[in-house]
Amino acid sequence: MISRIGVIGAGQMGNGIAQVCAQAGYDVRLNDVSTDALDHAMANIGLHLDRAIGKGKLTQVERDHALARIQTGTDYAMFAECDLVIEAATEKEAIKREIFKRLIPSIRPDTIIATNTSSISITRLAASTDRPGSFIGMHFMNPVPVMALVELIRGIATDEKTFAAIRELAVKLGKQPVAAEDFPAFIVNRVLLPMINEAVYTLYEGVGSVEAIDTALRLGANHPMGPLQLADFIGLDTCLAIMQVLYEGLADSKYRPCPLLVKYVEAGWLGKKANRGFYDYRGEHPVPTR
Numbered sequence: 001m002i003s004r005i006g007v008i009g010a011g012q013m014g015n016g017i018a019q020v021c022a023q024a025g026y027d028v029r030l031n032d033v034s035t036d037a038l039d040h041a042m043a044n045i046g047l048h049l050d051r052a053i054g055k056g057k058l059t060q061v062e063r064d065h066a067l068a069r070i071q072t073g074t075d076y077a078m079f080a081e082c083d084l085v086i087e088a089a090t091e092k093e094a095i096k097r098e099i100f101k102r103l104i105p106s107i108r109p110d111t112i113i114a115t116n117t118s119s120i121s122i123t124r125l126a127a128s129t130d131r132p133g134s135f136i137g138m139h140f141m142n143p144v145p146v147m148a149l150v151e152l153i154r155g156i157a158t159d160e161k162t163f164a165a166i167r168e169l170a171v172k173l174g175k176q177p178v179a180a181e182d183f184p185a186f187i188v189n190r191v192l193l194p195m196i197n198e199a200v201y202t203l204y205e206g207v208g209s210v211e212a213i214d215t216a217l218r219l220g221a222n223h224p225m226g227p228l229q230l231a232d233f234i235g236l237d238t239c240l241a242i243m244q245v246l247y248e249g250l251a252d253s254k255y256r257p258c259p260l261l262v263k264y265v266e267a268g269w270l271g272k273k274a275n276r277g278f279y280d281y282r283g284e285h286p287v288p289t290r
């Protein structure tokens, strides 16, 4: 039975995962390389819980209990008693492999390892650990507290016990699990990211401005956010990493990352989290950068 959950990476996804797990009554150990990221995470989670109180969706006591269930730290010894560790660090295979290498000596042999990767092969990541049978993809959507879906991805060796335990957890977190096969970017990002990449090509080729493209998709296809706004929201580094996995993993030129997306990432204009991407967020209102 899962009662204590570790989360590695206190970025936007790690924060959201820690929040929903704590709200569902699990003990959480949230880890990051940066103490600043951890402080920011706790402040952010507190803010979202306060907003929920303001809307009458949460009581002060529930908020205090949820926050008290989350402990933060930079040392992997904090995972010693975790039944599950969810990796939600930067979308780079080398970083994830290094994390698993360092994590394994600090956890029990029966601890399940899940990764929130958006695109990378679960089978390949699992093979870099000592426990491919109890390794699984658990792909939350952003923003985690709002989005109902969790994709569950079995690696070739993932056992049924692990799949069942993680499916049960997803349901307890109030999410709808959907199983996806282990192919590059799974289901959601196989469909969503080529659309975002195409929107960047549409901008690159001058078919429309940032504002025109986003307005067109919001009003013309009823998307809650335009594709460029959504790309900024996801993080342009993450979008590019996913396109690279699709391009290399499926060896098809239709997944070629748009050179303009590459340029934004090279500039460090990573979207909302960097305060600049297809929009500049430094002022009172977002201003298109093209």
Ligand SMILES: CC(=O)CC(=O)SCCNC(=O)CCNC(=O)[C@H](O)C(C)(C)COP(=O)(O)OP(=O)(O)OC[C@H]1O[C@@H](n2cnc3c(N)ncnc32)[C@H](O)[C@@H]1OP(=O)(O)O
Pocket: 048, 051, 055, 057, 117, 118, 140, 141, 142, 143, 144, 145, 146, 147, 188, 189, 192, 224, 225, 230, 234, 238
């Ligand atoms: C890249 C990957 O690997 C996979 C992915 O995640 S792909 C990305 C998937 N996500 C999407 O496509 C999101 C698309 N956007 C949306 O659905 C909406 O714009 C949105 C839910 C983000 C915001 O909705 P909105 O109606 O414009 O804003 P708003 O009214 O402020 O928010 C709606 C609710 O979400 C909450 N919310 C918004 N942003 C939030 C955040 N970052 N964290 C927590 N809660 C948040 C608000 O508090 C509000 O809650 P209530 O309903 O309880 O009042």
Ligand SMILES: NC(=O)C1=CN([C@@H]2O[C@H](COP(=O)(O)OP(=O)(O)OC[C@H]3O[C@@H](n4cnc5c(N)ncnc54)[C@H](OP(=O)(O)O)[C@@H]3O)[C@@H](O)[C@H]2O)C=CC1
Pocket: 008, 009, 010, 011, 012, 013, 014, 031, 032, 033, 034, 037, 088, 089, 090, 091, 092, 095, 099, 116, 117, 118, 119, 139, 140, 141, 142, 233, 234, 235, 238, 273
């Ligand atoms: N953004 C999205 O919409 C979604 C993302 N995902 C996936 O979730 C994961 C995280 O994405 P997201 O939260 O957006 O990314 P962010 O860039 O917001 O956060 C990543 C965090 O991981 C930290 N980190 C980097 N290396 C390590 C390490 N070795 N140990 C611990 N922490 C580390 C980073 O620290 P620092 O900043 O100091 O480098 C940063 O705080 C990725 O795999 C991504 O593909 C999945 C679904 C949706």
